[in-house]
Amino acid sequence: MRRIVKGGRVVDPSQELDAEVDVLIEDGQVVRLDENIEATAEDQVTDATGLVVTPGLIDIHVHLREPGFEYKETVRSGLMSAAAGGFTAVACMANTSPINDHRSITELILGQAKRHPYARVYPLGAISKGMAGEELAAVGEMVEAGIVAISDDGLPVMNAALMRRALQYAQHYDLPVVQHAEDLNLTGDGVMHEGEWSTRLGLPGIPSLAEDVMVARDLLLSADTGGRYHVAHLSTGRSLEMVKEARRRGVRATCEVSPHHLLLSDQLVAESGFDTASKMKPPLRPQSDIDILRQGIVDGSIDAIASDHAPHHQDEKDVQFSMAPFGIVGLETTVSLCLDRLVGGGMIPLSRLIELLSTGPARVFNLPGGSLRPGRVADITLLDLDRQVTVQPDRFKSLANNTPFAGWQLRGAAVGTLLAGEPVALPEDE
Template identity: 45%
Template sequence: MKSLLIKNGHVVDPANGRDELLDVYIRNGIIKEVGKRVRRKADETLDARGLYVVPGLIDMHAHLREPGREDEETITSGTRAAAAGGFTSVCVMPNTTPVIDSQTGIKYIVTCAQTNGVVNVYPIAAITKNRQGEEINEFGDLITHGAIAFSDDGRPVMNSEIMRRALEYTAMFDVPILDHCEDLNLSEGGMINEGYTSTILGLKGIPSSAESTLVGRDIELAEFTGGRVHICHVSTRPSIELIQLAKHQDIRITAEVTPHHLTLTDETVRLSSFNTNTKVKPPLCSEMDRQSLINALLSGTIDVIATDHAPHTNIEKDKVYTEAPFGLIGLETAVPVLLTDLVNPGIIPFSLMIEKMTISPARILKLDRGTLSVGAVADVTLITPKKRWVISAKRFFSKSANSPFIGKRVKGAVHGTIVGGRLIYLQGKMLV
């Protein structure tokens, strides 16, 4: 395999506390040297002047829809969307058709990713059979075949006894449960966040307690069982307060937030005149909630930024608001949106954003990635902070275009993506 020297880039590697101008030398897919003025002969040299050089981003929450809904996304298209978004690893949710709840399902994802994927794909298996919330899967067997975590995402495990057993079982392997917290009785029929905006718009609301009641329950169960709970897509202040308290008590809990919950609110639904690409679960919340999410990111209460990339076709989304499905895509917009709305205005530091998208998810999932340490696999993302552009559906590699950020003016972009030492994406072009 070729050697590659990335010269004069601004290396930001939170795992090693690096934030300075350095060269990165890669050989045989491994990082061999990181330092000032590296003098090595390389087959290829990449001038990274003016670019950030960061560990390959990891998205621990994405839906690539294959098998079953290849009209929305496939592993082929979804991993290309990931590469274009700077993600060198994606963890894929099991709510496909069929549900990934067996050895065969895990093998299918692994094989398909090896054949058709361009980034690393890690399968997440379902907690319960067919995500019915009734019978727990064979966790040990699924882990042996490659499952890195368990989730019934899209649906909560409403039965507390089942959740207790699932946490006891996963605790034996020290693997986390990725927890979609939504009390279905409270959220039933709801379209957007319950509050002033839902009243004005005449849409049935989803109260914030639909999320926080299950967050509270699962914190209790994590403490009781010793299992690890990772709260997916946290969206409200009450949930943040519960997670903060649990962390102070050393309960084994981690949490993630999405770029859309960090940057949009329920007002976006009104201002966009019911754009169905703002319809998502959990719903976009109030400005007060959004501020508490940002503070939680800064304080460490939230560990990870994950996209919850959830593709739907135009036919599905081109409906009245009440009938469109929930979900939006995020792999290709995460970096520019976070830079434009949070990093550039000085709300969060760039290095914090990178930490939450690299070493932090890697530690939770025990992935041997997320750093630029010597000896690590050479997954690297290059980011240009100055480029001004407008997000457009035409540029998406995803099969779907259900993004509320289409038309948004942004500053900052993914410049290039390197997976295992191989440059696979550069300035808008997929090289594989």
């Protein structure tokens, strides 16, 4: 079985390629990139004229909610959402019910993913049993079942001794330890960033320190153990500076940021009239943090952009600001937001964005993909840089619609994905 993706502009940062070439795929793998590859009568052809062809985009921070919270999202709806948003793979967090802290849950998630193959799923296992923060989970057997990293995301690992053990133990499997960096004592009952706006609005604040002290502690633990440490949804300028400084000393630390932390400030809580779609963890930060994060997008110190797709049911979010759960969806907005605001705005070239959304995430979690070099799996995303879209949450494939970006008009969108060389087709009208 051969397929040729013809006529597109291939942007692949893994081989510093940005050129109009065709992609020849055989048996699910990239075989050759070349100008004008002739199609024979038996070849399938994907016409990519006018489109950008990139290695499949990978979102390494997604909550699929299954098992246990199927009213928020399922593996099926989450993967449809991923494909609609241009992603060929997602890594899903362990805070399901039951928690993914042993192999049977990992297998259940991967079984569901197999039944609904709209995108690949790479589960994370929990760091601690029951995410209780006390004992290490059964990491070895979850690795056998297919996890790619460990995290108690949703919650931080508050116990430094446990974090140290996790960073030591995970090295047996070369797994990154992913931290939701937050000191819960500093967070207290905070519901938004602690600063000028929380004071004006009279809402309890979450200080930047809640993130910074955790990142500082973990970088020390990572340095001492030699373990691989990854900061999930990094949101403060100071945390990024610490990660950069630690890396200069050889600490194996990586980090991701979410689009909302690059594009929205804590002022939105006031501007939106306490819209619960402006409530997430970490909270939206002031402009001074946004400026430093954007610098990290430009200078290469941020490894990945990840959505932290956190679906909640509308009934859960339609409550008073202080009562609402934290989190927003992101799978179907991330690519257009980044194309419009980061690339269209002139902040970074397209190749850097593809690095942040594909090559970088693949490297951070040791995933296949992230490259269209010959021999690699033919997971591909097709982008239309000129497509005008309006964010319409009621059209999302996700079961949830909690987004602060409703109504945003954006230029640029993902228009299709291929998995192992096969175009992904989504069911209509769902």
